[in-house]
Amino acid sequence: MSTLHLLGWRHALIAFAILFLFTFKAFSDDPEIALVIGEPYEDMRQRSSAYIPPALPGEIWFNIPDSDARLNFIDPTYGFVTPLARFFTVIYDKGLINSVRMSPQIEPLLLDETLKVALDLQDQWRRTGWTSTRPDEFPPIAGTPAWQERIQQSRNGIKTYWQAGDQYQIMLMVGRFADSRHPGEERYLISLSLAEPWVKPWEAYDTLAVP
Structure with a gap:
């Protein structure tokens, strides 16, 4: 194989690697709410990369992230990840996460x-x-x-x-x-x-x- 061919393959591999890294970084940089049902609300806040306000002490209420965010459900057996969501509520009951209601999209879709x-x-x-x-x-x-x-x-x-x-x-x-x-x-x-x-x-x- 000629030197030109080797350089061509190297440039292609480098371009592919850069594209992969940018794609991976774009996905990994998505703000997320990482939680499991029943855990302390504050544990979820500290773990998540998307900001969500603190819980009201002793109350049953809900909060909404300050930005679009994906749900990362981190149960070690039943975990899953959603796309970014614009409507996203985390319901808590006296400091413990009770449930989640969300729409896993940032706009109505075809x-x-x-x-x-x-x-x-x-x-x-x-x-x-x-x-x-x-x-x-x-x-x-x-x-x-x-x-x-x-x-x-x-x-x-x-x-x-x-x-x-x-x-x-x-x-x-x-x-x-x-x-x-x-x-x-x-x-x-x-x-x-x-x-x-x-x-x-x-x-x-x-x-x-x-x-």
């Missing part, structure tokens, strides 16, 4: 983009041992044309529940959202609620409230 986020989250949950709760009534979201049509035709959105043993549960919901910035487009909002389990396999449908 249907294909919405499904990409939802399917990636579900894939993470499957890999770490989460299971679908009552899949006959609330099946996991799929990327098929039939599912796209189901989401488009739903008036109140569709939802699915996921459970991590008897420790945690997630409700994932997808629904239409009227976005004034894109009046001619169908945009969608993803809602994610995370808490200790509140939906049991044997409960009646009308008891399935969000905690």
